[in-house]
Amino acid sequence: MSLTKKRTSAPxxxxxxxxxxxxxxxxxxxxxxxxxxxxxxxxxxxxxxxVQRMMAWMLLRPTDALDEGHAVQLxxxxxxxxxxxxxxxxxxxxxxxxxxxxxxxxxxxxRLPPDDxxxxxxEADAAAxxxxxxxxxxxxxxCVDLYDHEAASPVLDxxxxxxxxxxxxxxxGVMSVNLFGRHASFERSLAHIAAAFAGExxxxxxxxxxxxxxxLACRGVPPVTRVVLAERAExxxxxxxxxxxxxxxxxxxxxxx
Numbered sequence: 001m002s003l004t005k006k007r008t009s010a011p012x013x014x015x016x017x018x019x020x021x022x023x024x025x026x027x028x029x030x031x032x033x034x035x036x037x038x039x040x041x042x043x044x045x046x047x048x049x050x051v052q053r054m055m056a057w058m059l060l061r062p063t064d065a066l067d068e069g070h071a072v073q074l075x076x077x078x079x080x081x082x083x084x085x086x087x088x089x090x091x092x093x094x095x096x097x098x099x100x101x102x103x104x105x106x107x108x109x110x111r112l113p114p115d116d117x118x119x120x121x122x123e124a125d126a127a128a129x130x131x132x133x134x135x136x137x138x139x140x141x142x143c144v145d146l147y148d149h150e151a152a153s154p155v156l157d158x159x160x161x162x163x164x165x166x167x168x169x170x171x172x173g174v175m176s177v178n179l180f181g182r183h184a185s186f187e188r189s190l191a192h193i194a195a196a197f198a199g200e201x202x203x204x205x206x207x208x209x210x211x212x213x214x215x216l217a218c219r220g221v222p223p224v225t226r227v228v229l230a231e232r233a234e235x236x237x238x239x240x241x242x243x244x245x246x247x248x249x250x251x252x253x254x255x256x257x
Contacts, residue, residue, distance in 0.1 A: 013099040018109060025109065027078040027102070035147070036078025036110070043111040044087050045241065046080045050178060050212035053205050054081060056247045057141050057174035058240075059232050060203075060221050065172065069140035070094070072168065074126040074156075076102050079112040081143050086119045088240055091140075095121045096129045127156055130164040139168045142175040157189050162196030162217075171220040179213050186213060193217050194255050202255035205247065215254070223257065 014030035020040070024047060027036040037047045046052045058066060069092070071085035076097035086093040097103050100123050106112040115121060122129065126146055129135060142165055146156050165175050175197075179189050193215060194202060201223065203216040229248040236244035 013101060016099070016101045016105045018105070025078075027105065027110070029099075029102075036076075036080060038078050038080065038110050044083050046084055048080070050208045050210065050214065051077070051080050051145075052242060053208070053212075053214040053247065053250070054143050054145065054176045054178060055084070055236075055242055056203075056205060056214060056244070056251070057143070057176045057216055058236055058242075059229050059244070059247060059251075060174045060216060060218060060224060061140075061172065063232060063235050065140075068092075070138055070170075071141040071143070072096070072139040073143045073145070074129070075145040075147070076106060076112075076121065077145055078110045079106040081145075082119075082121070083110075083112060085141070086113070090118070092118045093120070094139075096124050096126050097121065098123070098125055127161060127164075130161065130168050136167045137170050140170050140173045142169055142173065144175060145178040147178075157185070157192060159192045159195050162193050166196050166200075166217070166219055169219040173219045174221060175217045175219075177215045177217070179215055180211050190215060190254065197255070199257060200255070201253070201257045203251050204254050205252075206250040216251075218257070221257075 017028040019026045019028065023040055025038050025040055026034050029035050039045060039047050066089065071091045071093050073081050073095040076082060076095045082093055082095040085091045103121055103123060113119065144165065169175060177193065179186050197217045201218045201221055205214045207213045226248060233244040233248050236242050
């Protein structure tokens with residue numbers, strides 16, 4: 001894949017590069033690894049399969065609980081989840097991104113709108129955000145996708161970090177985390193999440209072809225049957241255009257409450 005545009009960020013951050021192929025614009029951080037994508041003619045849809053699956057947290061909330069809430073993203077990527085939560089869900093949306101050039105590129109090239117009454121894009125360290133006591137219990141949905149430019153393993157991945165994520169969630173909230181299911185770090189990451197969310201329900205989805213496995217970790221979410229998951233998936237696909245009908249078949253209960 002050829003890189004067609006390049007911007008240089010601050011010295012301590014990787015430079016941000018863009019490429020385009022077959023109508024899809026990709027975001028990279030100093031390497032050919034894809035850190036996010038947008039179909040140019042459908043800028044508010046979610047293009048990548050693993051990012052779509054990160055929205056499976058919606059299956060674990062009652063349908064009427066999708067009418068309002070606060071969604072937090074740790075790691076902006078190409079802003080796909082942020083734009084979806086802000087524009088399609090119409091939730092209050094907070095995105096936390098350490099690299100200022102990623103934010104600037106998303107504004108210029110990935111149709112990320114300016115901040116408003118429901119959208120707040122913060123240039124900050126995700127670890128500092130989740131450990132701030134002022135944010136405890138404020139997130140109804142938390143999407144965590146924190147990989148460095150080499151995309152080798154999560155940059156924040158210990159039990160203390162996931163405990164802070166648990167504290168960040170409101171009761172009934174769900175965290176979705178992108179992990180590499182075929183990577184050696186997966187079992188370690190899953191063990192850290194399970195320890196931090198002890199006594200809560202954990203699910204994992206089947207890996208994508210690229211090996212991304214989404215883990216869903218709940219805080220105070222009542223058990224959900226397969227029948228209810230299927231009903232909610234039907235609603236999500238009809239209402240929001242997500243490929244949700246297949247998600248319940250991909251979901252495996254890792255740690256029941």
